[in-house]
Structures are given as structure tokens and as C-alpha cells.
Amino acid sequence: MIAALILGTYALAVALFAPALLDRFWPSDRAPRLTVLLLQILSCSFLAAAVGAGLALALMLVEGVSELSPALDRCADALPIGEHSSVGTWVGKVGLVSAAALSLRILYCLFVTFGKAQLRRRAHTRVLRVLATRDERLGVLVLDHPAPACYCLPGEIVITTGALSRLSATQLEAVLLHERAHVAGRHHLVVSLASAVGRTVPHVRLLTYAERETRRLIELIADDAAVARTGAPAVAAALAVIGTGHAPDRDPIAEPPGTVTPDSALGVDSSPTLRRVRRLLRLDRALTGRARALSLTAAVFVIALPITLLGVSGASLISHCPPDTDDHDARRPSTSVTVVTVDAGATGAVLARRR
Numbered sequence: 001m002i003a004a005l006i007l008g009t010y011a012l013a014v015a016l017f018a019p020a021l022l023d024r025f026w027p028s029d030r031a032p033r034l035t036v037l038l039l040q041i042l043s044c045s046f047l048a049a050a051v052g053a054g055l056a057l058a059l060m061l062v063e064g065v066s067e068l069s070p071a072l073d074r075c076a077d078a079l080p081i082g083e084h085s086s087v088g089t090w091v092g093k094v095g096l097v098s099a100a101a102l103s104l105r106i107l108y109c110l111f112v113t114f115g116k117a118q119l120r121r122r123a124h125t126r127v128l129r130v131l132a133t134r135d136e137r138l139g140v141l142v143l144d145h146p147a148p149a150c151y152c153l154p155g156e157i158v159i160t161t162g163a164l165s166r167l168s169a170t171q172l173e174a175v176l177l178h179e180r181a182h183v184a185g186r187h188h189l190v191v192s193l194a195s196a197v198g199r200t201v202p203h204v205r206l207l208t209y210a211e212r213e214t215r216r217l218i219e220l221i222a223d224d225a226a227v228a229r230t231g232a233p234a235v236a237a238a239l240a241v242i243g244t245g246h247a248p249d250r251d252p253i254a255e256p257p258g259t260v261t262p263d264s265a266l267g268v269d270s271s272p273t274l275r276r277v278r279r280l281l282r283l284d285r286a287l288t289g290r291a292r293a294l295s296l297t298a299a300v301f302v303i304a305l306p307i308t309l310l311g312v313s314g315a316s317l318i319s320h321c322p323p324d325t326d327d328h329d330a331r332r333p334s335t336s337v338t339v340v341t342v343d344a345g346a347t348g349a350v351l352a353r354r355r
Contacts, residue, residue, distance in 0.1 A: 004056035004095065010305070011049035018042050019209040026298075028213065029279050032220040034296070036190065039210040039217075043197045045305075046206055051102050057095025106200050113196035117188070121153055128158060138176065148242050152179040154188055163242065171238035174230040178238075181225035187218045216272065223276060232280040239280070243273035 022028065028035045132141040140157040148163035157179045167175060182188070191214060198211035226235045 004053045007049040007053040011046050014046050015206045032217040036217050043210045051099045054095040054099030058092050109196045109199045117192050150175050152182045166241050170234045174226045174235045174238040177226040178222045181222040236277045236280040
């Protein structure tokens with residue numbers, strides 16, 4: 001019961017408060033890779049805590065717990081509602097069914113999400129084999145289409161003729177580096193995992209928030225990989241071309257990093273793209289050493305918290321278990337029997353002498 005209460009409280013607190021706290025205090029845009037890891041940990045720990053709470057109820061309250069461990073059986077007997085209570089049995093069954101249902105739901109969502117994504121990618125690849133041509137120099141598939149676009153499939157990058165005609169050499173390199181970062185990081189698996197977890201329990205803000213932020217932050221991670229090779233202005237200019245379909249009136253490459261370019265000059269109408277461009281042109285987009293250390297410490301704390309709670313709940317449960325009185329009582333008759341046997345022998349010897 002204690003373990004179920006602690007795990008349930010943790011799951012509820014994470015689901016209710018984590019998104020707001022991350023939005024207000026966590027530097028997501030400045031540490032996108034660490035934030036994606038943190039979101040995955042929070043989402044998975046929420047589901048694990050929910051399943052664990054149900055299993056804890058089932059373990060402590062359903063009949064047959066003595067077959068697993070006598071110590072657990074003694075703990076269950078000490079509870080106000082134990083396995084011999086109709087209320088306790090009912091609560092235990094509800095916990096077992098809830099844990100089993102949620103576990104099956106998680107497996108189902110993982111299977112369906114990854115399976116559908118794989119089928120879509122295979123179908124898209126078959127279409128590209130017919131419509132696209134390979135550019136051996138760039139190592140990409142070129143699709144004849146006027147709209148500037150570039151995207152990746154696992155192991156493959158696709159770019160349109162519209163993008164090739166509008167991007168400069170430096171901008172093209174930035175775009176390709178961005179997509180290669182997606183391929184190398186296997187970001188499609190990260191997004192699929194976030195999508196699957198987000199579908200398990202609908203309308204839980206933590207899970208929907210984690211899925212949405214993961215999709216956004218994956219793009220920032222790829223942006224940073226491209227910036228490391230070509231510089232922030234080149235990536236920002238390429239984003240403006242890809243995001244709007246035409247080259248900007250002013251080239252951010254000609255401006256030093258940190259210069260805020262007006263929205264109209266960039267020609268960016270999409271707010272996600274505009275947010276990415278503004279981030280790239282900021283001097284403080286990366287964390288300082290001290291801020292990174294604090295962020296890593298906070299992430300480690302979040303990882304250790306559910307494990308610590310589970311350990312503390314288990315230790316508290318064991319410490320409150322009554323002693324094994326059955327074994328203690330069982331040893332006492334054996335001693336008395338031995339004494340009786342010795343006394344009987346001595347009595348027989350005395351009687352024999354008297355005769």
C-alpha cells in the first residue's frame with residue numbers, strides 16, 4: 001500500500017506539474033538534446049510509476065501472495081485491509097487489472113506506431129524509386145518539384161529541384177548537414193517513441209507536451225549540427241528559403257551573429273521557422289559551462305527520483321512488517337520435546353535401580 005501510494009503520487013505530480021515547470025524554468029532551446037532525454041525519462045517514468053502502483057496494490061492485496069514470499073504475506077496480513085478483507089481483495093483486483101491493461105496499452109501503441117511508420121516509409125520509398133533521380137555528387141535523391149523542400153528517410157535524403165534552384169552553395173550544404181544529422185541520430189525512432197508514448201493515455205498533458213516538444217527540439221538538434229559546420233547565418237538563411245519558398249530580401253549571412261533581422265526582411269511567415277531563425281541568430285543560444293552543469297544535475301535528479309521513491313517505499317514496507325512469529329513458535333515445541341524426552345529417560349533409570 002505504501003509503495004502504491006508513493007508511486008501513484010509521483011505519477012500524478014509529474015503529469016500535473018512537469019510541463020509548466022519545464023516551460024518556465026528549463027532552458028529547452030539552449031539544451032535541446034538534454035531536454036529530449038529529460039522528456040523521454042519523464043514520460044516513461046510516469047507510465048512505469050502508474051503500472052508499478054497497480055502492481056503494488058495487486059501484490060499486497062490479492063490472494064496467493066504467500067506463494068511469492070512469506071515476508072510479503074506477513075506484510076499483507078498487517079494491513080488494515082488485507083487479503084481476507086472483501087475491500088482489500090477488490091482493490092487488489094482493480095490494481096492488477098489496471099496494471100495489466102496499461103501494460104497492454106503501452107505495447108499496443110508501440111507496435112502500432114512503429115509499424116505504421118515503417119509501412120509509410122516503405123510506401124514512400126517505392127514512390128521515390130519511380131519519381132526521383134539520384135544525384136551521385138550530392139548523395140541525395142532529387143525530386144522534380146517547384147516547391148523548395150528537403151527531408152530525410154532512414155538512410156536517404158530527398159531534395160526538390162525547387163530547393164536546388166533557390167539555395168546557394170553554402171545554404172545547400174547547411175540543409176544537407178541538417179538532414180544528415182537527422183539520419184545519423186536516428187531521430188525518426190525518437191519521434192516515433194514520443195508519439196507512441198503520447199498515445200498510451202490520451203489527454204494527459206505531460207505526454208502530449210513531451211511529444212510536441214520532442215518534434216520541435218529534434219529540429220533544433222539538427223540545426224545545431226549544421227551550425228557547427230557552416231555557421232548560424234547560413235543555416236538561418238537556408239531556413240528562410242525552405243520555410244517560405246523564396247530567398248529573403250536580406251541575407252543573414254552578411255550580418256554578424258546576434259543581429260536581429262526583421263521578420264519582413266527574412267520573409268518568414270511560419271512561427272516555428274521564425275522561432276528557429278531567431279534562436280540561431282542569438283549569441284546566447286548555447287548553455288554556458290555552469291548552466292550545463294546545473295542542467296545535468298537536475299536531469300540526474302529527475303532520473304534518480306522515481307528509483308529512490310521505489311526503494312524508499314520498499315524499505316519502509318519491509319521495516320513495518322511484523323516478525324516471523326510462526327517460525328519462532330515452531331522452534332519452541334522442539335526444545336520442550338527434547339527436555340521431556342531427557343526427563344523421561346532419567347525417570348526410567350531411577351525406577352530401574354529401585355527395582
